Amino acid sequence: MKSLSLVVALLLSSTSYAQVQEEVDSFGGNEALYMKAKALNPEVENEVIQNRFISRTKRVELAPEFSGVFGGDSYNQTNNMGMNVHYHINPSWSVGLKYSYSFNTLTPEGKAMVDKANKDAAANKKDPNYLFPQVIYPKTETTALVNWYPIVGKLSFGKLGVAHFDTYLTAGYGSMELSNSSTPAATLGLGLGFWVNQNLTTRFEYRAQQYKAEYYNKTENMVTNVASVQMGWML
Template sequence: MKSVSIIFALLLSSVSYAQVEQEVDSFGGNEALYMKAKALNPEVENEVVQNRFINRTKRVELAPEFSGVFGGDSYNKTNNVGLNAHYHINPSWSVGVKYNYSFNTLTPEGKAMVSKADQAAAANPKDPQYLFPQVVYPKSETLGMVNWYPVVGKLSFGKLGVAHFDTYLTAGYGQMELSTGTSPAATLGVGFGFWLSNNLTTRIEYRAQQYKAEYYDKTENMMTNVASVQMGWML
C-alpha cells in the first residue's frame, strides 16, 4: 500500500510539473511559475520563453505609410504618403519594398527668399538685386528593405487587451526621384511593430536617409531624418 502511495505521488508530481512547465513556456510566463517548476524538479534547467503570439512565417504584410521628413533643402519641407510590402521569411526576418510619393511646401525661409526675389524683379526686371533660390525637392522614392526583429514583448491595455510588439532594425537601398533628376538613396533605421491581432499591424519607424542633390553650381550630400507611421494588414 505504501508503494502504491509513493507511485501515485510521483505521478501527480510529474503531471503538475508538466502543467507548470507548459504555462512557463508561453507568452505569459512569469517568475513565480518559473520558481514552482524549479522546485518540482531542481535538477532540470528551465527558461521562461516569450513566444511570439502571431504567426509571421511566410506571410505578406501590406502597410500604407505617412511620414514627415526633417532636413534636406533648407527652403523646402516634405511629407510623404506611400505603401510598404513586407514578406516575413520567419518571425525574425522580413524583406520588402517601400514606395513613397512626396508633397512639398516652402519653409518660412524659402517663402521669405521668394518674396524678396519677387520684389527685386519688380523693382529692376533687367538686373534684379536678388535671384529666385533654387530648390531641390524629392518627388518620390522606391527602396528595397530588410528588417530584423530581435526583441519581442507585449503591452497591456487593461480590459482592452494586450498588444504584442517587436523592436526591429531596418535597412534599405534604392532610388529617389528629385526635381533635378534621380539619385541613389540609402537608409538605416529602427522601429516598433505592434501586432494588434493576427492580421492588423501598426508600425512606428524612424530612419536616417542619404542621397545626392544636384544644384546649378554644386552637388550636395543630403542627410535627412524620416519619421513614419504605418497601418497595415497581414495576409
Template sequence: MLNKNLIAILIFSTILVPGFAKAQDLGGGEDVDSFESEVGKSAPKMENSAAAKNYDDTPDKNTTDFKGLANLAPFQEISIIQKRFMPKTGRFELFGGGTIVTNDPFFNTMGGVIKAGYFLNETWGVELNYFGLTTSERQSTTELETNNKVSTKSLAFPKSFLGADVMWVPVYGKMTWFNNRIVPFDLYLSGGYGMTEVSTGESAGTIHVAAGQIFSLTKSVAFRWDFSWNFFSATVRNEDTDGNFLGNSTNSFNNLFLTVGVSWFFPEATYR
C-alpha cells in the first residue's frame, strides 16, 4: 500500500514540476525585471572620468548674462546710480559775477550780475536776474559823429535789466581738469521775461534766454558761466546831420551777454 502511494506522489510531482518551471519562464521573469528597473532608477548615476573631464574643460554655459538687466522695471526707474557730488534739489543758489555785451559794434557795455534761484529738483528751478550795466562809446561811434557828422542818437543801449527765468537742467556730466581731478557739471537752459532800462529813458519789456554750465568745485561752491540773449524794442530820437529833430521811431535791439562768476548753494547738501 505504501509503495502504491509513494509511486502516485512521484508521478504527480513529475507532472507538476515542468509546468511550474514553465510558468516562471512566462510570467515570473517580468516581475524580476520590474524590480531590477525600479532599483536602477533609485540608484545614483556615476559619471565616468571622460565626462568629468569634459565638464571641467568646457566653459560654463549657465554663466549669467547681464546685458538684459537694463530692461528690468526697477532699473528703468533709476536715472543716475551714483550720487551727485553737489545735489540741487530743495536748495537755494546765490550768484555773483561780471558780464559784457559781445555783439554791439557801437558801444562797450559791461557790468555786474546778481542771480538768486531755487531748485525744485535736479532738473527744474526758478531764478531772478539783475544786470547793472555801464556803457561807453566805441572809437568807431565817436568818429562817425566827429568826422562824418553821422548822428548816433538813434542808437540805444541797456543800462540795467531785471527779470525772472525758468531753468531746465537736462544734462549732468563730468570732465577732467588737466587729468588732476574730476569736475562734475550741469548744463542748463533758461528763459523768461523782464524789463530793460534803456538809455533813452524808458523801460522796455525784454525776452531773456540763456544757456550755460555750472561746475561744482565743492558741495556748496560752483563756477558758472553762460551766454544770455535779451530782445527788446525801444523808442529812439531821430536827427539829421545838423542835429535837427526828425521825430521818434521804435527800433528792435538785442544784446548777447557773456557772464562769468561764482555760485553759492545752501542749505547744506543732503543726498536723496
C-alpha cells in the first residue's frame, strides 16, 4: 500500500511539474503562473509578460507613412507621404496596397548645375555652352504588397504595459509615375512592427526599390533605398 501511495504521489508531482514547466516554457507565461510566483514570495514584485493578446486575423490596418529615398537621380532628393492598407489574413501573413505622393528637391549638385546653366544662358543667349540638366523624379507610386511575419517577440515597458512585435519581410510590385513617364516598379524589404494594443500599430521599414528611367540618350536602371515610419490603426 505504501508503494502504491508513493507511485501515485510521484505521478501527481510529475504532472504538476509538467504543467508548470509548460507554462514557463510557453511564450510569456500567464496570470496563473504570476499568482503562484507571488504567493511563494509576496515581498518580491514579479512581472510576467502575457500571452499574445492582440488578434491579427481577418483585420484591416490603415497606416499613414512618411519615407525618405536614398539614391535615384543624382540631381534629385525625394521624400514621400502616403497611405498603406494591410489586410491581415492571420498573424503570419498579410496583403496590402501602398500609395505614395513624392516631394522632390534638387540636391546641392543639381542646384550647382542649374545655376551654372542659368549663368551661361544669360551670358550666351544665342549659343549657350551648358545645357540644363535633365532631372527625372518620382511623382506617385502605387504598389501591391505581400508581408510575411516569421519572428515574433514581446517588449515590456514595466508597469506601462507590454507591446509585442514582429520582424517581417515585404515584397511588392506596382507602378511609379515619373516626371516624364510611367514605369513598373518592384520592391523588397524588411521591417519591424509593434502592436501596442488592439488598435494602435507602428512600423519601421527599410526596402530596396527598382524601376527604369528614360533619359534623352539612355535608359537608366534605378535602384533606390527607402526608409519609412508608419503609424497605423487596426479596424
